[in-house]
Amino acid sequence: MKSIQDLRTDDIACEALLGALDGKNKLVAIYDTSDRLVFASSAFKHAFRLNRERGEITFADLVMRGILGQCGTRIEGDNAAAVIGDAISVRRERAVQEARTDVLTGLSNRRHSMSALELAITAAVGTETPLTVALVDLDHFKQINDSHGHAAGDAVLRDFGEVCRHATRQTDIAGRIGGEEFLVVFPSTSVEHGVSAVERMRRQVMSRRVQVAGDCAIRYSFSAGVCKVETSDDLNTTLARADSALYSAKREGRNRTIAWSAPLQ
Known part of the structure; x- marks a missing residue:
């Protein structure tokens, strides 16, 4: 099993974080993408009897160790393999x-938003169905x-995230792709209906107040292309x-939605 020293020793912040997690009464375990244990706090090692352990240990190994050694996690039921399988499935989905x-x-984060947009473009072109895209900047x-x-600022971002979730359909894609920049994708939607949807979001945002420290409530707005x-x-x-239209919205005074149009020849 790896120790704190094995985890990016050149990263002081990482070491400090792991050191803080290594409290006497804190059961903390960190796993890599292959579900292998890479860090365990002292209390976790004691609970699972790992103090003399060497080599790789997976999540499944730890659960089985708890069952056989009557330590660590308590498992209800007779089928330990099924319990482990279900737990691993849930962990991977999460x-x-x-x-x-x-x-x-x-x-959605930037990577997933861009991937989803690329797939949406391919689908729209292949099926000859309309697709509308909006870039939104607070x-x-x-x-x-x-x-x-x-x-x-974080409270405002969270508030706008809530607006996006309530204002978009299940088939739409809404993601944060930068600090205060968002992408909204409207499949099977004309540009006219896309503009209307974004405008509804903009008017909703203008009516909201975000509570911040000191009982202060602030307002915010956005521009969209x-x-x-x-x-x-x-x-x-x-x-x-979309970015060209967004730039036009900012240039014309912000707090507005503008649809892209081809430049005059």
Whole structure:
């Protein structure tokens, strides 16, 4: 089993975190992507009798050790293998979900958003169905952080994440792709209906107040650029068009939604 020293010894912050987790009464275990134990606190080692352990140990090994040695995790039921299998399945599903999710807002993260958009473009072009894409940027976000602190900025991001979840359909894709930049994808949706959907979100945001420290409630707004996907478009072309429309929205005063239109020849 690896020790704290084996875990990125050049990263002082990582070492400090693991050191803080190694409290006498804290049962903490960290596993890698292959479900192998890479760190265990002193209390965890004691509970599972790992103090003299060498070599790799997996999550399944630990659970079975607890059953056979009557230590560590208590398992209810007679079929230990089934319990372990179910637990591993749940853990892997959770790991996949966490790998796709932006921790702060609960929306898709950048990698998953871009992958989903690419798949949506391929599907739309292949089936000749409409697809609309919006880039959304929260207005004057730096001023919120500077005036009220980063905790207030985080509260605003979480609030907008909630707006996105309630304002989009299950078939839509909403993700945070940058600090205060978001991507919203509307499959089987014309650009006109996409603009209407984003405008509903914008009006909803304008009516909200976000509670921050000191009983202060702040307002915020966003600018958005919307475009439709053409049959010849790829990921980069689509994002460039939406970004061009977003730039126009900012240039014209922010707090508005603008649809991309081809430049005049």
